[in-house]
Amino acid sequence: MEYEVIIGIEVHAELSTKTKIYCGCTTEFGGDPNTHCCPVCTGQPGALPVLNEKVVEYAVKAGLATGCTITRNSKQDRKNYFYPDLPKAYQISQYDLPLCVNGGFDVTLKDGTTKHLGITRIHIEEDAGKLVHDTYTGGTLVDLNRAGVPLIEIVSEPDMRSAEDAVAYVEKLKGILEYIGVSDCKMQEGSLRADVNLSLRPVGQKEFGTRTETKNLNSFRAIEHSINFEIQRQKEVLESGGTVYQETRRWDEAEGMGYSMRTKEDAHDYRYFPEPDLMPIKLSEEYIENIKNNLPELPEARKARYVSELNLPEYDAGIITSSKALSDFFEEASKECENPKAVSNWIMTDIIRIAREQDLDYANLPFTAKSFASLIKLIDAGTISNSIAKKVFEDMISTGKEAEEIVKEKGLMQISDEGAIKEVVDRVVEANPQSIADYKAGKDRALGFLVGQCMKELKGKGNPQIINKLVLEHLK
């Protein structure tokens, strides 16, 4: 039987506010265990929460940037459950009146097609602490530094049909959150993590099949691999006449395996009720309007600008703007050397390659936009040729030196002195009478050969246009 895959994703993003959602403790990552907490975020009796206004502002920003409607009346609710990393035995979240609803955006897939993926809601909530397994005592310890760090949970519509759709959705969402600066989106530190809901249904059937939820995926690779694993697993269960159970699963990326953790609860199991210690959230039109007017340029708008104003190919503009760090690098370098086309070409080839090879984040490239721009300036001024520039670029990465310094030290300056080049050209052409004859017999390849020989004599530093011109003159 043919099955259709249905995927919905919940993304949790830690907000980059300075302090926690209901107290003044720092949200800084790390620190000695249990040093970033107070009576409120450790759930002591009598401690009362006060909502951090920045959290609402950041969530509204995220909603506006993802096409959501901002609700004017919203409230917070208690989600009751026990877990050792949650001392209050409830998490403050939002149940039926989230801050943002009905959004979505388009993603472009590898085959060039565009797909609209919907967002059901965005709500605010607090993070829980962390359990740390202690190898020394063999016990499990609790670290509450993360308890009360503000989160937004972004719930998608079940619009995705493959791992590719899912990765494109999370990539786009991550890019938007980075542009508006509400989360650092560091997946490896867990500040952006995804839960994937997945089910299969026979093609043509209307009702959804039973879904499973794979939790806490913290890399694009894990999202892709766990989805493909789960599709295969459910298919095998269904094809052998078995039943897919509604359950929560975890993914082990190192093993390439998913495991069942527990049967999944429904919302009513959590006995949600309105949080009595916090007021409803009422937002004025001016408040929302003000945030809307102060949103920075988003990836879609930047991409359109690169295409229309800088004449970059649509595909290149899409790749560059998908990462804020890379796009900022592009802008700064282009401004400095006034040659955006050249910067874009280098990004699409060498810079992306280097980042992949060395597993670098675009925010931590081994050279600054300014140093990179000086390399382009050296090419544009005719000081070095393009092929020499590639070597200088490699040296910049391995030594950390500036382009000018490398060119000077290694004597790589392009030779544009016609007199010096003519001397070489005369010598090379006269030493190759066969090539002269070939050229005169109409074999254009002979010209390329002679130019190549001259360049070799000049150790790759000759100005190619001048060599070409002088060889032609000699052959006339």
Ligand SMILES: [Zn+2]
């Ligand atoms: Zn606290």
